[in-house]
Amino acid sequence: MTDRPRILLVDDEVAIQRAVGPLLRGRGYDVDVARTGTEALDMFASRSPGLIVLDLGLPDLEGSEVCRRIRMHSQVPIIVLSARGSETDKVNALDLGADDYMTKPFGPEELLARIRVALRRTAAGESPDGGILHAGALAIDYDRRRVVRDEIEVRLTPKEFELLSLLARNRDRVLTHRAILKEIWGPNAVEQPEHLWTLVAQLRKKIEPDPAHPRYLVSEPWVGYRFVTDES
Amino acid sequence: MSTRGSEAWRLAAALAAIGAVTLVLGPVLGTSNASTVSTTYLLVVLLVAATSRLRVAVITSVTAMLCLNFFFLPPTGTFTISEPQNWIALVAFIAVSLMASRLSAVAQARTDEALSRRDELARLFDLGRDVLLITDSREALSILARSIARRFDLEFVAVALPRAGEWEIHQAGGEPVALDPRQLSSAYAAAQTSLEFDAYARTYAGHRTISVNGRDIRLVPLRIGTRPIGVLAAAGRPVEAGTLDTLAGVVAIAVERAYFLEQLKAGELARQSEQLKTTLLASLSHDLRTPLTAISVAASNLKGLELTDAERLEQSDLIQSEAARLTRLFENVLDMARIDAGAVAQDSRWTHPSEIVATAREQVEPALRAHQVDVLIDHDVPVELDPRLTASALAHLLENAGQYSPPGSTIHVDVRLSEEGLVVQVRDHGAGIAPADLPRLFERFYRGAEARTRTSGTGMGLWIVRGLLAAEKGRVWAENGADGGAVFTMTIPVAVKELEPAGSPGS
Numbered sequence A: 001m002t003d004r005p006r007i008l009l010v011d012d013e014v015a016i017q018r019a020v021g022p023l024l025r026g027r028g029y030d031v032d033v034a035r036t037g038t039e040a041l042d043m044f045a046s047r048s049p050g051l052i053v054l055d056l057g058l059p060d061l062e063g064s065e066v067c068r069r070i071r072m073h074s075q076v077p078i079i080v081l082s083a084r085g086s087e088t089d090k091v092n093a094l095d096l097g098a099d100d101y102m103t104k105p106f107g108p109e110e111l112l113a114r115i116r117v118a119l120r121r122t123a124a125g126e127s128p129d130g131g132i133l134h135a136g137a138l139a140i141d142y143d144r145r146r147v148v149r150d151e152i153e154v155r156l157t158p159k160e161f162e163l164l165s166l167l168a169r170n171r172d173r174v175l176t177h178r179a180i181l182k183e184i185w186g187p188n189a190v191e192q193p194e195h196l197w198t199l200v201a202q203l204r205k206k207i208e209p210d211p212a213h214p215r216y217l218v219s220e221p222w223v224g225y226r227f228v229t230d231e232s
Numbered sequence B: 001m002s003t004r005g006s007e008a009w010r011l012a013a014a015l016a017a018i019g020a021v022t023l024v025l026g027p028v029l030g031t032s033n034a035s036t037v038s039t040t041y042l043l044v045v046l047l048v049a050a051t052s053r054l055r056v057a058v059i060t061s062v063t064a065m066l067c068l069n070f071f072f073l074p075p076t077g078t079f080t081i082s083e084p085q086n087w088i089a090l091v092a093f094i095a096v097s098l099m100a101s102r103l104s105a106v107a108q109a110r111t112d113e114a115l116s117r118r119d120e121l122a123r124l125f126d127l128g129r130d131v132l133l134i135t136d137s138r139e140a141l142s143i144l145a146r147s148i149a150r151r152f153d154l155e156f157v158a159v160a161l162p163r164a165g166e167w168e169i170h171q172a173g174g175e176p177v178a179l180d181p182r183q184l185s186s187a188y189a190a191a192q193t194s195l196e197f198d199a200y201a202r203t204y205a206g207h208r209t210i211s212v213n214g215r216d217i218r219l220v221p222l223r224i225g226t227r228p229i230g231v232l233a234a235a236g237r238p239v240e241a242g243t244l245d246t247l248a249g250v251v252a253i254a255v256e257r258a259y260f261l262e263q264l265k266a267g268e269l270a271r272q273s274e275q276l277k278t279t280l281l282a283s284l285s286h287d288l289r290t291p292l293t294a295i296s297v298a299a300s301n302l303k304g305l306e307l308t309d310a311e312r313l314e315q316s317d318l319i320q321s322e323a324a325r326l327t328r329l330f331e332n333v334l335d336m337a338r339i340d341a342g343a344v345a346q347d348s349r350w351t352h353p354s355e356i357v358a359t360a361r362e363q364v365e366p367a368l369r370a371h372q373v374d375v376l377i378d379h380d381v382p383v384e385l386d387p388r389l390t391a392s393a394l395a396h397l398l399e400n401a402g403q404y405s406p407p408g409s410t411i412h413v414d415v416r417l418s419e420e421g422l423v424v425q426v427r428d429h430g431a432g433i434a435p436a437d438l439p440r441l442f443e444r445f446y447r448g449a450e451a452r453t454r455t456s457g458t459g460m461g462l463w464i465v466r467g468l469l470a471a472e473k474g475r476v477w478a479e480n481g482a483d484g485g486a487v488f489t490m491t492i493p494v495a496v497k498e499l500e501p502a503g504s505p506g507s
Helices: A014-026 A037-047 A063-071 A088-095 A108-123 A158-169 A177-185 A193-207 B002-028 B034-051 B054-072 B084-133 B140-151 B181-193 B241-304 B309-340 B353-363 B387-404 B461-471
Strands: A006-010 A030-034 A051-055 A078-082 A100-103 A132-135 A138-141 A146-149 A152-154 A174-176 A217-220 A224-227 B154-163 B166-173 B208-212 B215-224 B227-236 B349-351 B372-377 B383-385 B410-418 B421-427 B475-480 B486-492
Touching: A006 A014, A006 A037, A014 A030, A014 A108, A014 B241, A014 B309, A030 A037, A037 A051, A037 A063, A051 A063, A051 A108, A063 A078, A063 A088, A078 A088, A078 A108, A088 A100, A088 A174, A088 A177, A100 A108, A108 B241, A138 A158, A146 A193, A158 A177, A158 A193, A158 A224, A174 A177, A177 A193, A177 A224, A193 A217, B002 B034, B002 B054, B034 B054, B034 B084, B054 B084, B084 B140, B084 B241, B140 B154, B140 B166, B140 B241, B154 B181, B154 B215, B154 B241, B166 B181, B166 B227, B181 B208, B181 B215, B181 B227, B215 B241, B227 B241, B241 B309, B309 B461, B349 B353, B353 B372, B353 B387, B353 B410, B353 B421, B383 B387, B383 B421, B387 B410, B387 B421, B387 B461, B387 B486, B461 B475, B461 B486
Parallel strands: A006 A030, A006 A051, A051 A078, A078 A100, B372 B410
Antiparallel strands: A132 A138, A138 A146, A146 A152, A174 A224, A217 A224, B154 B166, B154 B227, B208 B215, B215 B227, B349 B383, B410 B421, B421 B486, B475 B486
């Protein structure tokens, strides 16, 4: 990557622009700032940023609407910022295609880490449906539907494998409960998260070194799950 | 009186008619055919019976019979009858005329009854409408008693309800009557133990008449279904027992309705306060999180990034202004809590209006940085008021003006003294206030159409202004200026110290 990655920061709060703008520039990103949803859509079209940091509380459009419109054209990583207490906004945005979320107030390092992960994921290209994924001591062979942990094969039920490969294909991204339920059990199951809790617990017992403190299958409270590849 | 009079007149007219018939048929026409005469008499009797009371009709019938016998049935001139068939004619005549009178009287009574029913129905209907129009639950029962007294032309009406062992009495009418609680309790107890329907009087049992200071007062149990809930007392015009029962039914429903209204109001209040809490939390959450994020990121920028001096200054500036924003928010929440707790105490001192304006400007300096503030103080003489409350209220108005008018525009502050006290007016050159927002502008957490498009702002400011000024017995209102900008005016009652014309400080 020769070009400095370009980030579009969308937030109507001047204070956030004044703090986060210099932060990102100081860490080697080019930054464009948009104050409204409409401006964000315009700048997205004209500047083609490599990543979007999007506040959900915009004066004109709902942040989730901005998300939806961008997703109609592009798979650019979107990290949503939310200042609201309610989880529904975030979940909505994630369901409409956002990759990750941060709740204000957040620390700068946290934001930078999320940005790095999201950019790396796109740099690696679309997640392949075939091949073998290595994450820590875990190797997932999509073609042969096999999972190996510390050189020992782990026996998974078909549903467990489906869940693991779904999360692994979207590694480092938050998948909402809704999205996972829909993918694995079908659209009628989206209101029944119990299925998911049980399945995640079974899967953790088999692949996590310490199921009580998961390292791969991380919960995002009230939002969903994330498959973490990084060892940090 | 009038019915008696008209009855006498009718009787006289009836007898005159009989006399006239007798004259015309006898001496004038010389008729001797008994059936012609009796048919003519019968016609008169029927006419009288149809228009008069039974008494008049009977007297007319008997007179007609006597005339028939005396003048027309041989031997004429005496009350004796020679031919037996004339006896039959006479008896038939009197029988027919009496029956006709009786029938007519029954029809008359029905009409009268229907009329009085219609009258009662109209009164009850009006009362029902009164009941439905009562919306104030606290005053409901007194209004109800007054409505009954008015609609039914009663001298005294009271609605008595048992409340925790005592009688709660709402009464209306001339002078108040002291109802004996023991008599009320006994009537109520009787209503609780027995419920019989008296089909003849069309009433449920339980009516009583008591005497208070020589006045007869009817006591009627109030019932919802069959369950008694209180007692209705009435005095004055006699009202039929059945009507009183119906009346008691309407009153009972009104009492229940008033009770439900009260419940509804309490529920509504609870719901509103719940909603207030939710709104407060949502807006506080936003207004706290944004400055906290900015401060946290800017502090780490200062520490971790290679910055130029200008950039450093910019970041520390940001931290300062966001900290000030948090402080202001914190003060607002405190003020709000004080107003809610009724703990805003007035602490009056002698101050110059110019000091108040200066203090207020200082408090919200960041919000006014992009604006020109034009202060005009008509008469800067010392006034006695609470400087802290007044400056704080003015600061909110200035902050508002700064937020809702374009950067670079002028905000005018005009201060003058009037009969109402100190008048402070803040005028901006913004878009003004949408007419729909005007009436609700000072409600807590209400945010106008313009404000709702912004993410910051809690909708507390103007409510606080009103609360602060109320503690000083002052007031505040909003309007749109001639040029379209918003104009907020606050007035505070003050004492004024007339100074010697020389030194007026602060000018």
